[in-house]
Amino acid sequence: MAAQEQAIDPIHQFNIERLAHFNVGGVDASFTNASVFMIVVTALVSLLMLAGTSQRSLVPSRMQAAAEMAYEFVAGTVRGSIGHEGMRFFPLVFSLFMFVLFSNMLGLVPYTFTVTSQIIVTFAFAAIVIGTVIVYGVVRNGAHFLHLFVPSGVPALLMPFIVLIEIISFISRPVSLSVRLFANMLAGHITLKVFGGFVALMLGAGGFAAFLAPLPMAAIVLLTAFELLVAVLQAYVFAILTCVYLNDAIHPGH
């Protein structure tokens, strides 16, 4: 919502704008506003972790406490759901968690772009996770990995159906993983913008409507608090589901 003459358009915030045009072998690889915010998010995460771990004092500063809490939290999640062997995936889970968390949080600041509200971004993350599961599962367990699709104690007659259902269920994992994060972010931001539009429209209408205009404004305050919760919760859900799926790669079979 840049100019006042523009109609209120809650979708406008998700527009991708090309800032610098690049074309690599027929593929549009332009530098966009999404790229800018990806870099900003990565820089913020790096800044927190680098500055937080540079002092290493016994009594931590705020920065160090935040960095340590993030580490402890993700490490606890990984240990809790995969076990000690899962710590080899800690870098992956930690990077994903921090990136998703920071882009969700940064998206709540006005005039920013929410990277995780683009389904291609969240799907790329989900594809990385599932790709890791498949590659690592096959490398570690070989053919035994296929036991993931063959539960024990099923009558032979039902087996083909169960196997097909298990395979579809496995394929649906990256879809649900990516759609959940994307839809939560998209819905939250659209709701915020729609309520913001209400304020402008009601003030513009004048009279009794203008008198009621503070109501959606108050709703925005509440919604922003709620969106903050959703932002953290979705990052957490993404991390814990990554752990659950990676657990299948290490321990296939039910």
Next chain:
Amino acid sequence: MKPEDENAQELHKRLEKLTSEIATQRKIARGEAEGEDEAHVQSTGQAMSLGFRVLSEFVAGIIVGALIGWQCDVWLDTTPFGLIVFLTLGTAAGMWNVYQLAAKTTTR
């Protein structure tokens, strides 16, 4: 040698005392927070995220089944049987996803 040892011991004691004090303070803070709006909002948020998880798992199963069935029809020219069969299987997979989710949360 000896005074250093004593010093270290004293430091250790102080650290332990601090840890226990922090733990009790945290307990008090948590007790106060419970039953208030904050805890309520948090549980609502968690319940909503769980609900959304169930929804997305179920829908994802159906969508994947439908896509496989549709592509199966396109390649093998079996319209409409591929779509029917795989849509049914996809629905079953969606149910299975939800069942696994529910089974896991209760056992934990």
